[in-house]
Amino acid sequence: xxxxxxxxxxxxxxxxxxxxxxxxxxxxxxxxxxxxxxxxxxxxxxxxxxxxxxxxxxxxxxxxxxxxxxxxxxxxxxxxxxxxxxxxxxxxxxxxxxxxxxxxxxxxxxxxxxxxxxxxxxxxxxxxxxxxxxxxxxxxxxxxxxxxxxxxxxxxxxxxxxxxxxxxxxxxxxxxxxxxxxxxxxxxxxxxxxxxxxxxxxxxxxxxxxxxxxxxxxxxxxxxxxxxxxxxxxxxxxxxxxxxxxxxxxxxxxxxxxxxxxxxxxxxxxxxxxxxxxxxxxxxxxxxx
Amino acid sequence: xxxxxxxxxxxxxxxxxxxxxxxxxxxxxxxxxxxxxxxxxxxxxxxxxxxxxxxxxxxxxxxxxxxxxxxxxxxxxxxxxxxxxxxxxxxxxxxxxxxxxxxxxxxxxxxxxxxxxxxxxxxxxxxxxxxxxxxxxxxxxxxxxxxxxxxxxxxxxxxxxxxxxxxxxxxxxxxxxxxxxxxxxxxxxxxxxxxxxxxxxxxxxxxxxxxxxxxxxxxxxxxxxxxxxxxxxxxxxxxxxxxxxxxxxxxxxxxxxxxxxxxxxxxxx
Amino acid sequence: xxxxxxxxxxxxxxxxxxxxxxxxxxxxxxxxxxxxxxxxxxxxxxxxxxxxxxxxxxxxxxxxxxxxxxxxxxxxxxxxxxxxxxxxxxxxxxxxxxxxxxxxxxxxxxxxxxxxxxxxxxxxxxxxxxxxxxxxxxxxxxxxxxxxxxxxxxxxxxxxxxxxxxxxxxxxxxxxxxxxxxxxxxxxxxxxxxxxxxxxxxxxxxxxxxxxxxxxxxxxxxxxxxxxxxxxxxxxxxxxxxxxxxxxxxxxxxxxxxxxxxxxxxxxxxxxxxxxxxxxxxxxxxxx
Ligand SMILES: Nc1ncnc2c1ncn2[C@@H]1O[C@H](COP(=O)(O)OP(=O)(O)O)[C@@H](O)[C@H]1O
Ligand SMILES: [Mg+2]
Numbered sequence: 001x002x003x004x005x006x007x008x009x010x011x012x013x014x015x016x017x018x019x020x021x022x023x024x025x026x027x028x029x030x031x032x033x034x035x036x037x038x039x040x041x042x043x044x045x046x047x048x049x050x051x052x053x054x055x056x057x058x059x060x061x062x063x064x065x066x067x068x069x070x071x072x073x074x075x076x077x078x079x080x081x082x083x084x085x086x087x088x089x090x091x092x093x094x095x096x097x098x099x100x101x102x103x104x105x106x107x108x109x110x111x112x113x114x115x116x117x118x119x120x121x122x123x124x125x126x127x128x129x130x131x132x133x134x135x136x137x138x139x140x141x142x143x144x145x146x147x148x149x150x151x152x153x154x155x156x157x158x159x160x161x162x163x164x165x166x167x168x169x170x171x172x173x174x175x176x177x178x179x180x181x182x183x184x185x186x187x188x189x190x191x192x193x194x195x196x197x198x199x200x201x202x203x204x205x206x207x208x209x210x211x212x213x214x215x216x217x218x219x220x221x222x223x224x225x226x227x228x229x230x231x232x233x234x235x236x237x238x239x240x241x242x243x244x245x246x247x248x249x250x251x252x253x254x255x256x257x258x259x260x261x262x263x264x265x266x267x268x269x270x271x272x273x274x275x276x277x278x279x280x281x282x283x284x285x286x287x288x289x
Numbered sequence: 290x291x292x293x294x295x296x297x298x299x300x301x302x303x304x305x306x307x308x309x310x311x312x313x314x315x316x317x318x319x320x321x322x323x324x325x326x327x328x329x330x331x332x333x334x335x336x337x338x339x340x341x342x343x344x345x346x347x348x349x350x351x352x353x354x355x356x357x358x359x360x361x362x363x364x365x366x367x368x369x370x371x372x373x374x375x376x377x378x379x380x381x382x383x384x385x386x387x388x389x390x391x392x393x394x395x396x397x398x399x400x401x402x403x404x405x406x407x408x409x410x411x412x413x414x415x416x417x418x419x420x421x422x423x424x425x426x427x428x429x430x431x432x433x434x435x436x437x438x439x440x441x442x443x444x445x446x447x448x449x450x451x452x453x454x455x456x457x458x459x460x461x462x463x464x465x466x467x468x469x470x471x472x473x474x475x476x477x478x479x480x481x482x483x484x485x486x487x488x489x490x491x492x493x494x495x496x497x498x499x500x501x502x503x504x505x506x507x508x509x510x511x512x513x514x515x516x517x518x519x520x521x522x523x524x525x526x527x528x529x530x531x532x533x534x535x536x537x538x539x540x541x542x543x544x545x546x547x548x549x550x551x552x553x554x555x556x557x558x
Numbered sequence: 559x560x561x562x563x564x565x566x567x568x569x570x571x572x573x574x575x576x577x578x579x580x581x582x583x584x585x586x587x588x589x590x591x592x593x594x595x596x597x598x599x600x601x602x603x604x605x606x607x608x609x610x611x612x613x614x615x616x617x618x619x620x621x622x623x624x625x626x627x628x629x630x631x632x633x634x635x636x637x638x639x640x641x642x643x644x645x646x647x648x649x650x651x652x653x654x655x656x657x658x659x660x661x662x663x664x665x666x667x668x669x670x671x672x673x674x675x676x677x678x679x680x681x682x683x684x685x686x687x688x689x690x691x692x693x694x695x696x697x698x699x700x701x702x703x704x705x706x707x708x709x710x711x712x713x714x715x716x717x718x719x720x721x722x723x724x725x726x727x728x729x730x731x732x733x734x735x736x737x738x739x740x741x742x743x744x745x746x747x748x749x750x751x752x753x754x755x756x757x758x759x760x761x762x763x764x765x766x767x768x769x770x771x772x773x774x775x776x777x778x779x780x781x782x783x784x785x786x787x788x789x790x791x792x793x794x795x796x797x798x799x800x801x802x803x804x805x806x807x808x809x810x811x812x813x814x815x816x817x818x819x820x821x822x823x824x825x826x827x828x829x830x831x832x833x834x835x836x837x838x839x840x841x842x843x844x845x846x
Contacts, residue, residue, distance in 0.1 A: 031648045085589055085647055086829060089784060092777060093822035100819035151431055156417075156424035156441065163407045163418040170405035173363060174419035175393030175484050184427050214773070218655060225652055258667050265663040271656025276639055279649045 005131045011243045012138040013200050016145050018224050018235035018242075020192035023149065025221075026229030027161045028185035029168075034091040035193055035220045037098035038068045040212025042194025043201040044102060044109060047118050050202075057121045061198040068194025069187040076183045095214050102209040114208025121202045138199055145192060150232060152188070161185060222267050226274060228281025237282055314377040314396050314487040316340055317520060322361055322371035323544075324354075331357050332368065333544030337537070339488065339520040344511065346531040346551075347524045349541030355524045356402055358541070359490045362522075363399040364389030375488065394421055398486035402493050402524075404477050406465040412476045413461040416448040419483040451479040455509065471502045482519075491523045495530055503530055510534060561810045562803065569802020570699040574757045575779030576786060576794025577706060581750040583783060584726040584790060586743050588637050589651040593754055593779075594772030595661030596625050600755040601762035602669050605676055622755045629751020632657055633744050641743065658773070665769040675766040698760025705756045709749060710791050718745055723790070774818075781821055785828040787837040796836050800824070 017039060024030045046064035049055040055063065075094055102109050109115070121128040121137055128137045152158050163171040164178055172178050201207050219242070227238020245263055254262055274281060322335040331354040339345050347355050360366040362373055364387055373384040375396055382395050392398065407415050422444055424430045424437035452458045455475040460468060468476060474494055481489055494510070495503045511534030514521050525531045528538065538549040575597070582590040603624055607617035636653050713719035725742050758767070761775075779794070782801055786793030801821060808820040 031651065085587075085651075086784075088589065088651065089780065089825065090829060093825050096777075096818045096822045100816060104816060104819075148431055151434060152427055155427075155430035155434075155437060156420075156422040157427045157430045159410075159414060159418055160425050162409060166407035166409050167405050169365070170401065170407065171418070172365075172388075172390040173393070173399055173401065173405075174480060175390055175398070175421065176418060176425075177390050179390075181425070188427060218659075221652070222655070222659075261663045261666045264659055265667070268656045268659030268663060271659065272636060272653050275645070275649050275653035275656065276636065279645065 002131055005135045007243055007247070008135045009131065009138055009203055011239055012135070012142045013196050013203070014223070014239040014242055015142050015236055016196040016199070017193055017220055018227060018239040019145065019149055019232065020189040020196065021220055021224045022229050022232075022235040023152075023185055023189040023192070025224060026231070026234070027153070027158065027165065028182055028189070029165045030182060030186060031088050031221075032091045032186075032189075033088060033214070033217050033221060034095035034098065036212045036214070036216035037095045038072065038190045039193045039197040039200070039216075039220075040098060040102055040207075040209070041071055042068045042197025043207050043212070044115075044197075045194070046198030047115050047201045047207060048108070050119055051115065051117070057119075057123055057202065061195055061202075064198040065191035065195040068197070069191030072187045072190035073183065076186050092214070095217050099209055099213050102212060109209070112208060114206060116206040118201050118205040118207070120205065121199075134203055138203070141195075141199065145195075146232060153232075157181070157184075219267075222271055225281055226267070226270050230280060234281050314341060314375060314520075316376040317374075317397070317488050318376065319362065319373045320371055322358065322368045322373065324357060324361060324366065324368040330544055332361070332541075335371070335541070335544070335546050337522075337539050337546060337548065339522060339537075341487065341518040341520055342514050343520050343536045344514050344531070344534050345520070345522045345537045345539055346528055346535040347522055347539045347541065348526065348528045348531075351526065353541040354544060355541055356492055359399050359492050359522075359524065361385070362397065362490055364392045377487075393419070393484040393486050396486050397488040397490070398481050398484045399490035400474075400477055400481050400492055400494060402496070404470075404473050406468070406473055406477055406480075408464075408466040410465050411462050412452065412457060412465065412468065412472075412479075413445070413448055415465055415476055416452060416461075416480045416483045417444060419480045420444040420448065421485065448479070448483055451482045452476070454482070454513070455479045470497050471506075474498070474506070482513075482517075487518070488520045488522070491521060493524050493526065495525055495527070507531060507534055561806045565803035565806030566799060567696070567699050567802070568806060569799035570702060570795070571757055571761060571798070572775070572778045572782050572801050573786075573795035573798020574702045574706060574753060575775055576782030576798045577709070577791055578750040578753040578757070579776065579779040580783045580786070580790050580794045581709075581722075581746050581753070583780075584788075585722055585746045586633075586637065586641070586725075587647055587650075589647065589654060589780075590747075590750070591651065591654040591773075591776060592632055592657035592661065593629075593750065594774075594776030595658040596628060596751050596772070597754050597758045597775055598665055598767070598769050598772035599628070599661055600625050600758035601674075601676065601767040602665060604755075604759045604762070605674070608676075618756070618759060621759065622752050625755035626748045626752035629754075630744050630748040632751075633747035637747070638740060638743065641740075662769050662772065669769070671769050673766050673768040676763050698757070698764055701760050702753075702757050705753055706791060706795070709753065712749075713790060718742065722746060726790070778821060781825045785825060785836060787834055789837050793837040800836075 017035065021032065021035050024032050024035075042064040045067040046060045049060040049063055050057070075090070103111055105111070121134060123137065128134050160171070160176045160181055163174070163176055164181060168178055197212075200211075223238040223242045224235050225238075226241060227236065228234025245266065246259070249259055249263055317337075317339040319338070320336045322332050323330070324332040335354075335358060337345060337347075347358065349355050357366065361368050362384060364384065367385065371385070375382040375384055377396055384392065384397060387395060406412075407418060410418070422437070423433075423440055430437055449458060449461060452461050455478055457472060457475045457479060460472055460476070463472075465473070465476070478489075478491070478494070481491075491510075494506060498506065507530055510521060510523065513519065514534070523531050523535070532538065532551060535551050538551055540547045540549070575593075578593060579590060582588055582593070600621055603621040604617050607620055608614070612620065632654075636657060637650055640650055640653060713723060722742055722745065725739065725746075758772075761767070761771075778801060779798075782797035783794045784797070785800065786795070786797030801824065804820055804824055805817050808817050
């Protein structure tokens with residue numbers, strides 16, 4: 001039971017990760033391979049705010065989101081001319097830089113040894129120390145984020161993004177400020193994943209740079225692409241698959257040594273097959289242009 | 290039959306008039322535009338003028354640079370020389386200094402030769418994308434959802450009105466990729482109108498339409514210019530179809546414009 | 559001096575990876591991440607052949623053929639159908655990422671995920687004044703330069719090579735002229751894979767190999783291609799040398815951990831200040 005709830009917490013965190021990446025890829029048309037980096041920025045800033053500056057859980061979390069969002073602005077202000085492949089390259093560069101900073105700036109991040117003893121979530125004086133309590137709290141937070149995202153999707157903002165995705169030139173020609181909107185969606189997505197990073201840090205109470213490297217970013221991207229982009233159920237399905245696939249594989253009684261490989265292998269095969277037959281993902285509705 | 294339709298449209302236009310403000314701009318001036326692609330001089334010295342309610346016909350051989358000129362005037366290409374200004378409410382807007390996505394709000398917008406509707410959206414949503422709306426700001430979309438909804442209602446009314454004027458109200462719920470060519474063009478024009486721009490650049494709006502549809506659209510455009518005071522610059526290869534409503538004929542030959550003033554537009558009025 | 563030599567040697571290898579990447583990227587617009595998987599795979603096949611008592615040169619040739627074939631197979635099974643469907647670059651990139659993951663995971667399943675070395679033999683060291691170069695360290699770059707020379711010659715003088723260069727300029731035009739684009743695309747993937755296998759085996763011979771080496775080096779190759787600019791050979795090589803020297807300096811004066819960061823800072827600087835790369839093409843108006 002406890003284990004199920006543990007999985008549930010992970011699902012809730014990754015649901016936010018997937019939904020935010022979907023904001024970028026499915027709504028903004030921005031293929032980003034640095035999401036784990038922003039997730040890491042969120043995790044580290046929240047941790048530092050909680051541990052060193054005595055911030056409360058919620059204020060620290062919000063500020064962590066702000067930090068990640070702010071960083072995305074630093075990247076996208078100059079990067080607005082980078083389209084397509086160049087945006088991908090810039091995002092890989094950003095991922096590498098974030099990782100290098102987390103790994104090397106030992107005086108602040110404690111480098112490869114990571115930071116431990118991160119306090120459990122505490123809201124209005126109530127400490128959420130049991131896994132069950134965290135499940136509820138994180139579920140609530142995830143629902144708020146889902147609400148915000150659906151509000152955005154159905155708003156004129158969402159419609160303008162959809163227009164950009166359909167046809168960027170036509171969008172410009174009707175007066176939609178394309179670069180600004182891309183920057184905004186990038187910032188919102190980064191802020192959300194920054195919060196998710198904070199939630200992760202508070203739950204596991206120990207973070208180190210390896211959770212935020214390029215491979216993690218690739219995994220996050222695969223999760224969203226497999227689940228599907230352009231709506232809300234797609235990314236949720238992706239997060240669900242990411243969490244449950246290892247559990248499902250347990251039943252097949254694979255040798256321990258290769259279980260992880262098989263899981264990733266399935267991911268790789270799924271990515272290829274989906275791109276060939278259903279590029280919008282299992283439950284997505286985004287038609288790539 | 291055509292006459293019948295005209296009458297029909299006229300009444301529609303007149304009912305719509307209450308919502309439509311008369312145009313606020315006073316003049317579009319384009320001078321000495323020059324542009325070349327990789328050494329090939331497409332526009333050498335191009336100039337033209339349009340006043341509110343006027344229709345300009347832009348014609349010329351295939352490849353003479355008509356689309357290129359529209360690209361310049363809508364901010365998608367920057368020329369090597371020349372000026373283009375929109376004089377509006379006493380202010381002068383330098384068109385060449387503006388970004389393409391800022392120009393529609395400033396008063397100049399274009400229709401694409403290949404239409405470019407948003408194919409995942411309905412006709413109505415297509416038109417709505419063009420409305421300058423407060424909800425395009427994500428923070429207002431999140432924190433002031435009610436205000437955004439209220440404005441949205443007004444914008445939808447306006448959009449339906451434009452669709453109505455273009456004779457497309459019944460198709461407002463159809464998806465962008467399910468419309469016929471003629472319908473798609475009309476929806477695209479409604480979308481253009483929703484931007485609020487007063488100078489409309491139309492790239493070959495008649496291409497691919499049959500005779501009847503073509504006549505009908507020309508008539509509608511003529512009425513539109515008269516009733517709303519918008520200025521239209523219409524690119525058309527086959528000049529005879531537009532001449533009945535045009536005030537000027539601008540013919541692009543070897544990168545230079547020959548202007549002819551046309552007197553016969555009283556037919557429509 | 560030692561730093562510069564090391565930098566140049568590393569630069570040649572990075573540049574060669576860049577050439578392999580550019581061959582595909584500039585002609586087909588596919589962001590060929592799976593090339594990293596082929597890079598990782600090459601030494602495994604090579605050493606396997608060695609254990610079958612193949613002579614070294616034969617092992618090299620056979621592994622090169624196998625990897626080239628795999629490169630072709632990637633194009634044939636994944637990117638060609640996507641090309642026919644007119645899929646956007648993102649879809650190709652994600653599919654290629656998928657192929658990369660599959661290759662690396664298969665390597666780990668069959669051979670484990672530890673680093674390995676080709677052989678124990680201690681290399682002779684040449685000294686020139688205060689510069690010392692291990693013989694083995696030179697072998698890789700020499701093979702690579704030879705391979706690149708061959709490719710250069712081929713691009714300049716064979717029909718296919720000339721068409722391939724034309725493909726990078728304008729694919730629709732070439733299709734209009736009735737050239738078979740599919741076979742050209744296949745050739746590009748094939749040659750690119752063949753080259754990457756030589757680079758990879760050259761490096762593995764000196765430094766050993768592991769399943770994950772491919773991604774890092776392919777990223778370097780991409781960076782070299784982009785900062786190099788237009789062209790198949792000189793541009794990526796110049797980009798690679800610049801990167802190699804920079805990385806050697808960073809390792810020398812700073813810490814090896816900032817090596818990656820320095821690479822990407824260089825990339826970002828280039829993207830800002832000179833997005834067209836070292837070897838710019840004649841500036842063209844961005845087409846609508
Ligand atoms: N983006 C571009 N790059 C290079 N040449 C172009 C570009 N756009 C148009 N041209 C060339 O400029 C000329 C004029 O084209 P265009 O304005 O489309 O003509 P029209 O609309 O009058 O048929 C043509 O010869 C065309 O090939
Ligand atoms: Mg044209």
